[in-house]
Amino acid sequence: MSSESERYSAAVEDYLKVIYAFEEREGGKITTTRLAERLGVSASSVSGMVRKLSALDLLEHPRYGTIEFTETGRQVALGVVRRHRLIELYLVTELGYGWDEVHDEAEVLEHAVSDQLLERIADRLGNPRVDPHGDPIPSKEGRLEPWKARRLSTVPPGTVGEFVRVDDVDPGMLRHLTAEGIQLGARLEVMERAPYGGSYLVRIGESPRDVTRQLGPALVNAMWVGVPD
Known part of the structure:
Protein backbone atom coordinates (compact mmCIF):
# COMPACT_ATOMS: atom_id res chain seq x y z
CA MET A 1 0.00 0.00 0.00
CA SER A 2 1.04 3.57 -0.52
CA SER A 3 2.69 5.49 2.28
CA GLU A 4 1.61 8.88 3.52
CA SER A 5 4.16 10.58 1.26
CA GLU A 6 2.37 8.98 -1.70
CA ARG A 7 -1.12 10.08 -0.71
CA TYR A 8 -3.23 11.61 -3.44
CA SER A 9 -5.89 14.30 -3.32
CA ALA A 10 -9.27 13.54 -1.78
CA ALA A 11 -10.88 13.78 -5.23
CA VAL A 12 -8.49 11.20 -6.68
CA GLU A 13 -8.94 8.85 -3.72
CA ASP A 14 -12.73 9.17 -3.88
CA TYR A 15 -12.79 8.21 -7.55
CA LEU A 16 -10.60 5.18 -6.93
CA LYS A 17 -12.75 4.10 -4.00
CA VAL A 18 -15.97 4.34 -6.04
CA ILE A 19 -14.44 2.30 -8.86
CA TYR A 20 -13.26 -0.30 -6.37
CA ALA A 21 -16.68 -0.46 -4.69
CA PHE A 22 -18.35 -1.01 -8.05
CA GLU A 23 -15.93 -3.79 -8.95
CA GLU A 24 -16.29 -5.37 -5.49
CA ARG A 25 -20.09 -5.34 -5.35
CA GLU A 26 -21.10 -5.70 -8.98
CA GLY A 27 -18.32 -8.07 -10.00
CA GLY A 28 -17.43 -6.31 -13.22
CA LYS A 29 -15.63 -3.44 -14.84
CA ILE A 30 -17.06 0.05 -14.98
CA THR A 31 -17.45 2.46 -17.90
CA THR A 32 -17.27 6.25 -17.80
CA THR A 33 -21.03 6.39 -18.32
CA ARG A 34 -21.79 4.11 -15.37
CA LEU A 35 -19.23 5.91 -13.22
CA ALA A 36 -20.91 9.24 -14.03
CA GLU A 37 -24.28 7.78 -13.05
CA ARG A 38 -22.84 6.45 -9.78
CA LEU A 39 -21.23 9.80 -8.90
CA GLY A 40 -24.09 11.97 -10.15
CA VAL A 41 -21.83 14.09 -12.37
CA SER A 42 -21.49 14.63 -16.10
CA ALA A 43 -19.81 12.10 -18.35
CA SER A 44 -17.38 14.77 -19.56
CA SER A 45 -16.31 15.46 -15.96
CA VAL A 46 -15.68 11.77 -15.37
CA SER A 47 -13.76 11.43 -18.64
CA GLY A 48 -11.48 14.28 -17.61
CA MET A 49 -10.75 12.74 -14.22
CA VAL A 50 -10.20 9.28 -15.71
CA ARG A 51 -7.65 10.78 -18.12
CA LYS A 52 -5.91 12.40 -15.14
CA LEU A 53 -5.87 9.12 -13.21
CA SER A 54 -4.52 7.31 -16.26
CA ALA A 55 -1.74 9.88 -16.55
CA LEU A 56 -0.89 9.21 -12.90
CA ASP A 57 -0.64 5.47 -13.73
CA LEU A 58 -3.58 4.67 -11.44
CA LEU A 59 -6.04 3.54 -14.12
CA GLU A 60 -6.03 2.03 -17.58
CA HIS A 61 -8.76 3.16 -19.94
CA PRO A 62 -8.34 2.22 -23.60
CA ARG A 63 -10.48 4.17 -26.05
CA TYR A 64 -14.10 2.94 -25.85
CA GLY A 65 -13.01 0.36 -23.28
CA THR A 66 -13.76 -0.22 -19.62
CA ILE A 67 -11.93 1.36 -16.71
CA GLU A 68 -9.40 -0.90 -14.98
CA PHE A 69 -6.92 -0.43 -12.16
CA THR A 70 -3.19 -0.52 -12.61
CA GLU A 71 -1.42 -2.37 -9.82
CA THR A 72 -0.54 0.98 -8.24
CA GLY A 73 -4.11 2.21 -8.55
CA ARG A 74 -5.52 -0.91 -6.92
CA GLN A 75 -3.16 -0.59 -3.96
CA VAL A 76 -4.09 3.07 -3.50
CA ALA A 77 -7.79 2.17 -3.64
CA LEU A 78 -7.33 -0.61 -1.09
CA GLY A 79 -5.53 1.81 1.19
CA VAL A 80 -8.45 4.25 1.10
CA VAL A 81 -10.93 1.42 1.67
CA ARG A 82 -8.91 0.18 4.66
CA ARG A 83 -8.86 3.65 6.22
CA HIS A 84 -12.59 4.15 5.64
CA ARG A 85 -13.69 0.83 7.07
CA LEU A 86 -11.39 0.90 10.09
CA ILE A 87 -12.60 4.40 10.96
CA GLU A 88 -16.23 3.29 10.68
CA LEU A 89 -15.61 0.38 13.02
CA TYR A 90 -13.73 2.55 15.51
CA LEU A 91 -16.56 5.09 15.59
CA VAL A 92 -19.08 2.33 16.33
CA THR A 93 -17.14 0.25 18.83
CA GLU A 94 -15.19 2.95 20.67
CA LEU A 95 -17.27 6.11 20.34
CA GLY A 96 -20.79 4.74 20.37
CA TYR A 97 -21.90 5.78 16.90
CA GLY A 98 -24.73 3.91 15.21
CA TRP A 99 -23.93 2.01 12.01
CA ASP A 100 -26.15 4.50 10.19
CA GLU A 101 -24.05 7.48 11.34
CA VAL A 102 -20.50 6.58 10.39
CA HIS A 103 -20.31 6.63 6.58
CA ASP A 104 -20.20 10.39 6.13
CA GLU A 105 -17.83 10.84 9.07
CA ALA A 106 -15.44 8.28 7.60
CA GLU A 107 -15.66 9.96 4.18
CA VAL A 108 -14.00 13.01 5.73
CA LEU A 109 -11.60 11.36 8.18
CA GLU A 110 -10.21 8.80 5.71
CA HIS A 111 -8.30 11.57 3.93
CA ALA A 112 -6.84 13.06 7.12
CA VAL A 113 -5.88 10.11 9.34
CA SER A 114 -2.16 9.35 9.50
CA ASP A 115 -0.78 5.88 8.88
CA GLN A 116 0.50 5.76 12.46
CA LEU A 117 -2.91 6.60 13.92
CA LEU A 118 -4.62 4.15 11.59
CA GLU A 119 -2.42 1.28 12.73
CA ARG A 120 -3.03 2.25 16.37
CA ILE A 121 -6.75 2.02 15.60
CA ALA A 122 -6.28 -1.37 13.93
CA ASP A 123 -4.32 -2.67 16.93
CA ARG A 124 -6.94 -1.34 19.35
CA LEU A 125 -9.67 -3.14 17.41
CA GLY A 126 -7.69 -6.39 17.19
CA ASN A 127 -6.95 -6.12 13.45
CA PRO A 128 -10.57 -6.83 12.48
CA ARG A 129 -11.65 -8.54 9.28
CA VAL A 130 -14.91 -6.63 8.66
CA ASP A 131 -16.41 -3.21 9.40
CA PRO A 132 -19.81 -2.51 11.05
CA HIS A 133 -21.64 -3.22 7.77
CA GLY A 134 -19.82 -6.50 7.12
CA ASP A 135 -17.53 -5.02 4.47
CA PRO A 136 -14.14 -6.80 4.43
CA ILE A 137 -11.19 -4.71 5.63
CA PRO A 138 -7.99 -5.00 3.57
CA SER A 139 -4.85 -5.85 5.52
CA LYS A 140 -2.02 -3.36 5.99
CA GLU A 141 -0.29 -5.04 3.04
CA GLY A 142 -3.34 -4.62 0.82
CA ARG A 143 -4.63 -8.19 0.94
CA LEU A 144 -8.19 -9.39 1.39
CA GLU A 145 -9.06 -12.75 2.85
CA PRO A 146 -11.31 -14.98 0.69
CA TRP A 147 -14.87 -13.84 1.18
CA LYS A 148 -18.10 -15.04 -0.43
CA ALA A 149 -21.63 -13.74 -0.19
Whole structure:
Protein backbone atom coordinates (compact mmCIF):
# COMPACT_ATOMS: atom_id res chain seq x y z
CA MET A 1 0.00 0.00 0.00
CA SER A 2 1.04 3.57 -0.52
CA SER A 3 2.69 5.49 2.28
CA GLU A 4 1.61 8.88 3.52
CA SER A 5 4.16 10.58 1.26
CA GLU A 6 2.37 8.98 -1.70
CA ARG A 7 -1.12 10.08 -0.71
CA TYR A 8 -3.23 11.61 -3.44
CA SER A 9 -5.89 14.30 -3.32
CA ALA A 10 -9.27 13.54 -1.78
CA ALA A 11 -10.88 13.78 -5.23
CA VAL A 12 -8.49 11.20 -6.68
CA GLU A 13 -8.94 8.85 -3.72
CA ASP A 14 -12.73 9.17 -3.88
CA TYR A 15 -12.79 8.21 -7.55
CA LEU A 16 -10.60 5.18 -6.93
CA LYS A 17 -12.75 4.10 -4.00
CA VAL A 18 -15.97 4.34 -6.04
CA ILE A 19 -14.44 2.30 -8.86
CA TYR A 20 -13.26 -0.30 -6.37
CA ALA A 21 -16.68 -0.46 -4.69
CA PHE A 22 -18.35 -1.01 -8.05
CA GLU A 23 -15.93 -3.79 -8.95
CA GLU A 24 -16.29 -5.37 -5.49
CA ARG A 25 -20.09 -5.34 -5.35
CA GLU A 26 -21.10 -5.70 -8.98
CA GLY A 27 -18.32 -8.07 -10.00
CA GLY A 28 -17.43 -6.31 -13.22
CA LYS A 29 -15.63 -3.44 -14.84
CA ILE A 30 -17.06 0.05 -14.98
CA THR A 31 -17.45 2.46 -17.90
CA THR A 32 -17.27 6.25 -17.80
CA THR A 33 -21.03 6.39 -18.32
CA ARG A 34 -21.79 4.11 -15.37
CA LEU A 35 -19.23 5.91 -13.22
CA ALA A 36 -20.91 9.24 -14.03
CA GLU A 37 -24.28 7.78 -13.05
CA ARG A 38 -22.84 6.45 -9.78
CA LEU A 39 -21.23 9.80 -8.90
CA GLY A 40 -24.09 11.97 -10.15
CA VAL A 41 -21.83 14.09 -12.37
CA SER A 42 -21.49 14.63 -16.10
CA ALA A 43 -19.81 12.10 -18.35
CA SER A 44 -17.38 14.77 -19.56
CA SER A 45 -16.31 15.46 -15.96
CA VAL A 46 -15.68 11.77 -15.37
CA SER A 47 -13.76 11.43 -18.64
CA GLY A 48 -11.48 14.28 -17.61
CA MET A 49 -10.75 12.74 -14.22
CA VAL A 50 -10.20 9.28 -15.71
CA ARG A 51 -7.65 10.78 -18.12
CA LYS A 52 -5.91 12.40 -15.14
CA LEU A 53 -5.87 9.12 -13.21
CA SER A 54 -4.52 7.31 -16.26
CA ALA A 55 -1.74 9.88 -16.55
CA LEU A 56 -0.89 9.21 -12.90
CA ASP A 57 -0.64 5.47 -13.73
CA LEU A 58 -3.58 4.67 -11.44
CA LEU A 59 -6.04 3.54 -14.12
CA GLU A 60 -6.03 2.03 -17.58
CA HIS A 61 -8.76 3.16 -19.94
CA PRO A 62 -8.34 2.22 -23.60
CA ARG A 63 -10.48 4.17 -26.05
CA TYR A 64 -14.10 2.94 -25.85
CA GLY A 65 -13.01 0.36 -23.28
CA THR A 66 -13.76 -0.22 -19.62
CA ILE A 67 -11.93 1.36 -16.71
CA GLU A 68 -9.40 -0.90 -14.98
CA PHE A 69 -6.92 -0.43 -12.16
CA THR A 70 -3.19 -0.52 -12.61
CA GLU A 71 -1.42 -2.37 -9.82
CA THR A 72 -0.54 0.98 -8.24
CA GLY A 73 -4.11 2.21 -8.55
CA ARG A 74 -5.52 -0.91 -6.92
CA GLN A 75 -3.16 -0.59 -3.96
CA VAL A 76 -4.09 3.07 -3.50
CA ALA A 77 -7.79 2.17 -3.64
CA LEU A 78 -7.33 -0.61 -1.09
CA GLY A 79 -5.53 1.81 1.19
CA VAL A 80 -8.45 4.25 1.10
CA VAL A 81 -10.93 1.42 1.67
CA ARG A 82 -8.91 0.18 4.66
CA ARG A 83 -8.86 3.65 6.22
CA HIS A 84 -12.59 4.15 5.64
CA ARG A 85 -13.69 0.83 7.07
CA LEU A 86 -11.39 0.90 10.09
CA ILE A 87 -12.60 4.40 10.96
CA GLU A 88 -16.23 3.29 10.68
CA LEU A 89 -15.61 0.38 13.02
CA TYR A 90 -13.73 2.55 15.51
CA LEU A 91 -16.56 5.09 15.59
CA VAL A 92 -19.08 2.33 16.33
CA THR A 93 -17.14 0.25 18.83
CA GLU A 94 -15.19 2.95 20.67
CA LEU A 95 -17.27 6.11 20.34
CA GLY A 96 -20.79 4.74 20.37
CA TYR A 97 -21.90 5.78 16.90
CA GLY A 98 -24.73 3.91 15.21
CA TRP A 99 -23.93 2.01 12.01
CA ASP A 100 -26.15 4.50 10.19
CA GLU A 101 -24.05 7.48 11.34
CA VAL A 102 -20.50 6.58 10.39
CA HIS A 103 -20.31 6.63 6.58
CA ASP A 104 -20.20 10.39 6.13
CA GLU A 105 -17.83 10.84 9.07
CA ALA A 106 -15.44 8.28 7.60
CA GLU A 107 -15.66 9.96 4.18
CA VAL A 108 -14.00 13.01 5.73
CA LEU A 109 -11.60 11.36 8.18
CA GLU A 110 -10.21 8.80 5.71
CA HIS A 111 -8.30 11.57 3.93
CA ALA A 112 -6.84 13.06 7.12
CA VAL A 113 -5.88 10.11 9.34
CA SER A 114 -2.16 9.35 9.50
CA ASP A 115 -0.78 5.88 8.88
CA GLN A 116 0.50 5.76 12.46
CA LEU A 117 -2.91 6.60 13.92
CA LEU A 118 -4.62 4.15 11.59
CA GLU A 119 -2.42 1.28 12.73
CA ARG A 120 -3.03 2.25 16.37
CA ILE A 121 -6.75 2.02 15.60
CA ALA A 122 -6.28 -1.37 13.93
CA ASP A 123 -4.32 -2.67 16.93
CA ARG A 124 -6.94 -1.34 19.35
CA LEU A 125 -9.67 -3.14 17.41
CA GLY A 126 -7.69 -6.39 17.19
CA ASN A 127 -6.95 -6.12 13.45
CA PRO A 128 -10.57 -6.83 12.48
CA ARG A 129 -11.65 -8.54 9.28
CA VAL A 130 -14.91 -6.63 8.66
CA ASP A 131 -16.41 -3.21 9.40
CA PRO A 132 -19.81 -2.51 11.05
CA HIS A 133 -21.64 -3.22 7.77
CA GLY A 134 -19.82 -6.50 7.12
CA ASP A 135 -17.53 -5.02 4.47
CA PRO A 136 -14.14 -6.80 4.43
CA ILE A 137 -11.19 -4.71 5.63
CA PRO A 138 -7.99 -5.00 3.57
CA SER A 139 -4.85 -5.85 5.52
CA LYS A 140 -2.02 -3.36 5.99
CA GLU A 141 -0.29 -5.04 3.04
CA GLY A 142 -3.34 -4.62 0.82
CA ARG A 143 -4.63 -8.19 0.94
CA LEU A 144 -8.19 -9.39 1.39
CA GLU A 145 -9.06 -12.75 2.85
CA PRO A 146 -11.31 -14.98 0.69
CA TRP A 147 -14.87 -13.84 1.18
CA LYS A 148 -18.10 -15.04 -0.43
CA ALA A 149 -21.63 -13.74 -0.19
CA ARG A 150 -24.62 -13.05 -2.44
CA ARG A 151 -27.23 -10.35 -2.50
CA LEU A 152 -30.35 -11.64 -0.78
CA SER A 153 -32.34 -10.62 -3.87
CA THR A 154 -30.45 -13.19 -5.96
CA VAL A 155 -31.11 -16.32 -3.90
CA PRO A 156 -34.08 -18.57 -4.71
CA PRO A 157 -36.98 -19.11 -2.28
CA GLY A 158 -36.15 -21.68 0.38
CA THR A 159 -32.53 -20.59 0.63
CA VAL A 160 -31.20 -20.14 4.16
CA GLY A 161 -28.15 -18.02 4.86
CA GLU A 162 -26.47 -15.75 7.38
CA PHE A 163 -26.87 -11.99 7.06
CA VAL A 164 -23.23 -10.96 6.64
CA ARG A 165 -23.16 -7.61 4.87
CA VAL A 166 -25.27 -4.60 3.94
CA ASP A 167 -24.76 -1.69 1.57
CA ASP A 168 -24.24 1.38 3.72
CA VAL A 169 -24.95 4.35 1.44
CA ASP A 170 -28.51 4.88 2.72
CA PRO A 171 -28.64 5.69 6.45
CA GLY A 172 -32.44 5.47 6.44
CA MET A 173 -32.25 1.87 5.26
CA LEU A 174 -29.85 1.01 8.09
CA ARG A 175 -32.15 2.66 10.62
CA HIS A 176 -35.05 0.64 9.24
CA LEU A 177 -33.12 -2.59 9.71
CA THR A 178 -32.33 -1.56 13.28
CA ALA A 179 -35.98 -0.76 13.97
CA GLU A 180 -36.97 -4.18 12.62
CA GLY A 181 -34.36 -5.88 14.82
CA ILE A 182 -32.48 -7.26 11.81
CA GLN A 183 -28.75 -7.45 12.62
CA LEU A 184 -25.68 -8.92 11.00
CA GLY A 185 -25.34 -12.57 11.93
CA ALA A 186 -29.08 -13.21 11.74
CA ARG A 187 -30.41 -16.32 10.00
CA LEU A 188 -32.40 -15.33 6.91
CA GLU A 189 -34.66 -17.45 4.74
CA VAL A 190 -36.32 -16.14 1.59
CA MET A 191 -39.79 -17.69 1.60
CA GLU A 192 -41.42 -16.11 -1.42
CA ARG A 193 -41.63 -12.98 -3.51
CA ALA A 194 -44.73 -11.14 -4.65
CA PRO A 195 -45.11 -11.09 -8.46
CA TYR A 196 -44.19 -8.19 -10.75
CA GLY A 197 -41.19 -7.04 -8.74
CA GLY A 198 -43.03 -7.01 -5.42
CA SER A 199 -41.81 -7.40 -1.86
CA TYR A 200 -40.06 -10.42 -0.38
CA LEU A 201 -41.34 -12.55 2.47
CA VAL A 202 -38.31 -13.29 4.66
CA ARG A 203 -38.07 -15.38 7.80
CA ILE A 204 -35.59 -13.91 10.27
CA GLY A 205 -33.94 -15.70 13.18
CA GLU A 206 -34.01 -19.19 14.63
CA SER A 207 -37.12 -21.10 15.73
CA PRO A 208 -38.97 -20.62 18.05
CA ARG A 209 -38.09 -16.91 18.10
CA ASP A 210 -38.08 -16.40 14.34
CA VAL A 211 -40.25 -13.69 12.79
CA THR A 212 -41.50 -13.14 9.28
CA ARG A 213 -41.26 -9.76 7.55
CA GLN A 214 -42.24 -8.27 4.23
CA LEU A 215 -39.14 -6.52 2.91
CA GLY A 216 -39.07 -4.24 -0.12
CA PRO A 217 -36.93 -5.01 -3.21
CA ALA A 218 -34.45 -2.18 -2.60
CA LEU A 219 -33.82 -3.31 0.97
CA VAL A 220 -33.43 -6.98 0.02
CA ASN A 221 -31.03 -6.03 -2.78
CA ALA A 222 -28.85 -4.18 -0.25
CA MET A 223 -28.61 -7.19 2.07
CA TRP A 224 -25.94 -9.87 1.54
CA VAL A 225 -26.04 -13.43 2.81
CA GLY A 226 -23.46 -16.15 3.12
CA VAL A 227 -24.97 -19.33 1.73
CA PRO A 228 -23.59 -22.86 1.17
CA ASP A 229 -22.06 -23.51 -2.27
